[in-house]
Amino acid sequence: MTERATSDRVVPVHNLRDYFRESIGTAIDNQGVNVDDHAAHYVVNLLTLFSRSEELYEDQGDSYGLKPLALMLVDASDAATAEERNFVLQRIGDVALFIAGFFADSLAHKLVDIDYYVNMGGSAYGSLSDESRGTVRGRALGGVFQELAQKFQIVVDVLNEVRDSAGGSTDINVLRTYEIWLRTGSNRAESLLRQQGVIPISNSISRKHH
Numbered sequence: 001m002t003e004r005a006t007s008d009r010v011v012p013v014h015n016l017r018d019y020f021r022e023s024i025g026t027a028i029d030n031q032g033v034n035v036d037d038h039a040a041h042y043v044v045n046l047l048t049l050f051s052r053s054e055e056l057y058e059d060q061g062d063s064y065g066l067k068p069l070a071l072m073l074v075d076a077s078d079a080a081t082a083e084e085r086n087f088v089l090q091r092i093g094d095v096a097l098f099i100a101g102f103f104a105d106s107l108a109h110k111l112v113d114i115d116y117y118v119n120m121g122g123s124a125y126g127s128l129s130d131e132s133r134g135t136v137r138g139r140a141l142g143g144v145f146q147e148l149a150q151k152f153q154i155v156v157d158v159l160n161e162v163r164d165s166a167g168g169s170t171d172i173n174v175l176r177t178y179e180i181w182l183r184t185g186s187n188r189a190e191s192l193l194r195q196q197g198v199i200p201i202s203n204s205i206s207r208k209h210h
Helices: 003-008 016-030 037-050 069-078 082-102 115-132 135-148 150-165 175-185 189-193
Strands: none
Touching: 003 189, 016 037, 016 150, 016 189, 037 082, 037 135, 037 150, 069 115, 082 115, 082 135, 082 150, 115 135, 115 150, 115 175, 135 150, 150 189, 175 189
8 A cells, every 4th residue: 555545534633532423423424313412521521432442342361452341241250349430331332332433344244243243332331321220320321322222223324424525435335335234224225325326225124224
């Protein structure tokens, strides 16, 4: 890859938080969806946090990386306190949202695909909203977690657009986009397919919506 090609894909950013705030706001407007301002602010902070690898990846002694969501779920089940359980549930939701939002294409040949992350993330945020109700933290963030649980796929679509805009790419992989639509019912994936002249048939397969 040439230096010119690399530099063409680099977006100069002076302040990451401002960049994510503007990009998410633009994507929400472009897609004509409604995401609560507090939930959008939470996602902006999450992206800013995870831009630092030490916040995204975990040091597990003999390994350094992302713990599988299934193992995180075991940690949540085995948690000694409600506070520990809620911390892990939030971690599951956050990681699932980040991976589904920015690395959906890389999941194509993995054992688990994007629908797994959508299901796990939405469920984790939903459980977190329910279990934190009545607590100080729940009063502060319960509504945010509920919004993210109910609109997980919508927020993933928004992050997919942020990712594509940052990369400066307008080409799409039609087969992969169709697969994502089949697996998740993504409105954005359907719109991209229609722009390419592909008309998805909604009753061709049972799909999960979030």
